[in-house]
Amino acid sequence: MLELDGLVKAFGGFHAVDGCSLRVNKGEILGLIGPNGAGKTTLFNLIAGALQPTSGTIRFLGEDVTHLPTDALFHKGLVRTFQIPHEFHRLTALENLMMVPPRQPGESLFANWLAWGKVRRAEEEVHRKAEDTLAFLELGHVAHERAGNLSGGQKKLLELGRTMMTDAQLVLLDEPAAGVNRTLLRKLEEKILILNRERGYTFILIEHDMEMIEKLCDPVVCMAEGKVLIQGDFHTVRSDTRVLEAYLGETASAIERNEAEHDPRVEDMREQELPREDL
Numbered sequence: 058m059l060e061l062d063g064l065v066k067a068f069g070g071f072h073a074v075d076g077c078s079l080r081v082n083k084g085e086i087l088g089l090i091g092p093n094g095a096g097k098t099t100l101f102n103l104i105a106g107a108l109q110p111t112s113g114t115i116r117f118l119g120e121d122v123t124h125l126p127t128d129a130l131f132h133k134g135l136v137r138t139f140q141i142p143h144e145f146h147r148l149t150a151l152e153n154l155m156m157v158p159p160r161q162p163g164e165s166l167f168a169n170w171l172a173w174g175k176v177r178r179a180e181e182e183v184h185r186k187a188e189d190t191l192a193f194l195e196l197g198h199v200a201h202e203r204a205g206n207l208s209g210g211q212k213k214l215l216e217l218g219r220t221m222m223t224d225a226q227l228v229l230l231d232e233p234a235a236g237v238n239r240t241l242l243r244k245l246e247e248k249i250l251i252l253n254r255e256r257g258y259t260f261i262l263i264e265h266d267m268e269m270i271e272k273l274c275d276p277v278v279c280m281a282e283g284k285v286l287i288q289g290d291f292h293t294v295r296s297d298t299r300v301l302e303a304y305l306g307e308t309a310s311a312i313e314r315n316e317a318e319h320d321p322r323v324e325d326m327r328e329q330e331l332p333r334e335d336l
């Protein structure tokens with residue numbers, strides 16, 4: 058379904074993604090893991106057309122889509138969600154879903170004027186679909202609540218709902234578990250599995266929550282320093298020494314940073330940097 062070949066994204070001299078090649082097959086839930094700064098979100102941005110690669114190619118459903126923008130990919134069925142949900146916070150949950158479908162006839166004044174009956178039927182259909190989507194996500198009770206008032210977990214479910222309004226084929230989920238309480242997390246996992254098994258959605262999922270990765274994902278891909286380190290099932294990837302080293306490297310630098318924070322010499326230096334009146 059998706060083929061990445063030798064993808065590179067450079068920011069100045071720094072390669073955030075450094076020669077990534079990857080295959081995603083229809084029906085998979087591919088888990089993308091790796092320490093902070095490994096390049097996972099940058100890779101998502103490249104796949105979703107939000108960033109242009111420095112080099113390399115992206116093929117989606119057999120077509121070269123390397124330089125297509127986000128909206129063109131969206132119309133082809135490639136949709137992403139964000140680590141921080143992007144809801145319209147003043148609109149209700151239902152209205153948020155009704156905003157999604159592309160090419161609504163109601164968007165065109167001319168179409169409105171020419172065929173108002175057709176427009177009304179299309180709007181009713183969108184309304185029904187949005188209600189069905191909320192019911193599937195067990196969000197029916199907050200349909201008329203402003204999206205900005207929903208909990209973090211409910212916003213994540215709503216993001217998933219927005220992908221359902223588009224008949225997406227490949228969905229990129231960026232840290233769906235982040236900021237979600239345990240109860241809603243189980244619900245989110247269950248819905249992702251149903252969408253995958255019963256509705257044929259293919260997913261790529263960036264996640265630091267290893268329990269979620271273990272439950273949902275096969276294969277799992279680990280990235281570090283912009284590169285794909287290994288691809289395999291969860292247990293193979295988790296026990297691979299290169300993966301352990303990549304995560305240990307991150308832990309070691311976090312410990313170093315933490316020690317530096319509490320080193321009296323560093324604190325002295327900070328005090329010296331500040332003019333007295335700012336202290």
Ligand SMILES: Nc1ncnc2c1ncn2[C@@H]1O[C@H](COP(=O)(O)OP(=O)(O)OP(=O)(O)O)[C@@H](O)[C@H]1O
Pocket residue numbers: 068073091092093094095096097098099100
């Ligand atoms: N626009 C940018 N300009 C410069 N550097 C960037 C830019 N975007 C990302 N980077 C750098 O690229 C590297 C990879 O970042 P990225 O956000 O893709 O990592 P990640 O694996 O998603 O990390 P995390 O798990 O913390 O979200 C980081 O060192 C980051 O600082």
